[in-house]
Amino acid sequence: MHALALPFNIAIDPPRMRSSAAQTCVAVPDFSQLVADHYTGLHRFAQSLCRRQGLAEDLVQQTFLQWARKGQTLRDTSKAKTWLYTTLYREWLGIARREQKHEQVEFEPDLHGAADEPAEEPRVDAATLQQALEQLDENYRAPLVLFYLRELSYRDIAETLGVPIGTVMSRLSRAKDALRKLLLQSGQLPPSES
Amino acid sequence: MNRDEAQRLLDATTLRPQDGDAEARALAETDPVLKQWLAQRTAFDERVAEAFGAIPAPARAPQDLLRAMQAEAAKVRPSPLKGPWPWLALAAMLLLTVYPATLLFNAFGPQANDWQGEALAKVMLIQKGVMRLEHEAPRIETLRPLLAQVGALSPGDMPSVLLRTKTFGCRVIQVAGQPATVICFDIGSGEEAHLVVMNHSHARQLPSQAQPLLASRDGWSTASWTDGTRHYMLVTTAGAKKLMKLLA
Numbered sequence: 001m002h003a004l005a006l007p008f009n010i011a012i013d014p015p016r017m018r019s020s021a022a023q024t025c026v027a028v029p030d031f032s033q034l035v036a037d038h039y040t041g042l043h044r045f046a047q048s049l050c051r052r053q054g055l056a057e058d059l060v061q062q063t064f065l066q067w068a069r070k071g072q073t074l075r076d077t078s079k080a081k082t083w084l085y086t087t088l089y090r091e092w093l094g095i096a097r098r099e100q101k102h103e104q105v106e107f108e109p110d111l112h113g114a115a116d117e118p119a120e121e122p123r124v125d126a127a128t129l130q131q132a133l134e135q136l137d138e139n140y141r142a143p144l145v146l147f148y149l150r151e152l153s154y155r156d157i158a159e160t161l162g163v164p165i166g167t168v169m170s171r172l173s174r175a176k177d178a179l180r181k182l183l184l185q186s187g188q189l190p191p192s193e194s
Numbered sequence: 195m196n197r198d199e200a201q202r203l204l205d206a207t208t209l210r211p212q213d214g215d216a217e218a219r220a221l222a223e224t225d226p227v228l229k230q231w232l233a234q235r236t237a238f239d240e241r242v243a244e245a246f247g248a249i250p251a252p253a254r255a256p257q258d259l260l261r262a263m264q265a266e267a268a269k270v271r272p273s274p275l276k277g278p279w280p281w282l283a284l285a286a287m288l289l290l291t292v293y294p295a296t297l298l299f300n301a302f303g304p305q306a307n308d309w310q311g312e313a314l315a316k317v318m319l320i321q322k323g324v325m326r327l328e329h330e331a332p333r334i335e336t337l338r339p340l341l342a343q344v345g346a347l348s349p350g351d352m353p354s355v356l357l358r359t360k361t362f363g364c365r366v367i368q369v370a371g372q373p374a375t376v377i378c379f380d381i382g383s384g385e386e387a388h389l390v391v392m393n394h395s396h397a398r399q400l401p402s403q404a405q406p407l408l409a410s411r412d413g414w415s416t417a418s419w420t421d422g423t424r425h426y427m428l429v430t431t432a433g434a435k436k437l438m439k440l441l442a
Contacts, residue, residue, distance in 0.1 A: 031260055031263045031264065031267075032260055035255045035259060035260060035263075036254075036255075039252070039254065039255040039259075040251050040252065040253055043251050043252055044246070044249065044251045047249075047251065057252075057256075060255075061256075061259055061262070064255075064259060064262075064263055065262060065263060065266045067263070068262075068263035068264070068266035068267040069266055069267070069269075069270050072267075124238075124241045124242050124244075124245040125245050125248070126245050126246070126248035126249045126250075128245075129242060129245045129246060129249065130249050145246075147206075147209065147239075148209070148239070148242055148243045148246040149246070150209050150210060150243060153207075153210055153213040154206035154207065154213065155213070168206070169202045169203070169205070169206045170202070172205060172206050173201075173202055173205045173206075176205065176235070176238070176239070179242070180238065
């Protein structure tokens, strides 16, 4: 695999390094800890939604400011992470509605090829993945991005996006199939392990 | 659970097996097709997640974000009386200061304790039909044995007019945590009067029946007296004149 050279280290899965006891801690997380834990993940999610760097930063900052105003009212502090992602998503929906750029388009498999299993495994690198994700409809991109962030369970994803759990599972399954097709169509060679 | 259902559940948890469904995982262990599909899907998801983590994103928040959050929080900082504890403390303080004062006031003050107010509130409910009579009989002499059967207070000496007045019935109510008896009278013209009989231990000192304490309260005329062992309160909305006639 050819990973992009990055100027900094990214914690791919910070929450998995925390214990479950920490996640259910009743103390309200302090601002610096909260920002350190979730800034990057929220930014990736925001970027995948709006595809604009500046707007993504604004969305994330707005989300944290909302937390500063209202976070103390959250009764179940173990839900802070879900609260942040949900708030960011709602902020985005509000912006998208105003900009009339958010279209509720149902997934059309024909746009992304049939869902038959291909014989070969697609190559996956950051640049190709980003291009492929941008081709997905937002209804499928949003749960998929949250899934690959590994921050939230599928139940939390459903709560964040305000859709039923069954819908999230269906969208994840179909979005993964579509993503796989798109990655294959990118014309790159299969990885060495397949 | 069939293979399709298990596949959907497993597909949603490939990267977080801790969220997985035990039944679906067990099925994947016994179904070779499902097992192979899960292995391939998990491998694909792991590679995508790794590549997703490599998409450039800021590793740290801007320096001024924390300051902005602190400033935002300061704007909405709760007042000293926000949240349950300050209010609970205030309530406790009031309880510690006002309640003893109330006890003293009730014991020695001009109003004595307000058993009459509590009794009157329940009489209102009886008159409105909200609280039903437990026994119905046209004469008080018929009601006495019924009250005695349940160990309820029965009136002793009564004004002679009241003694002859037709009754609707009676019921036992709780006043100041003690049982009291209410006897309802039909005083004509569609109007009623009610006699509350209560043990004297929870009432202030009252005059005798010969000189009852008359009062008016919330549209009700009341007359209160004691016979030494019981306290009585006769009430009606028919007015003080009719009340006085009943006391003759």
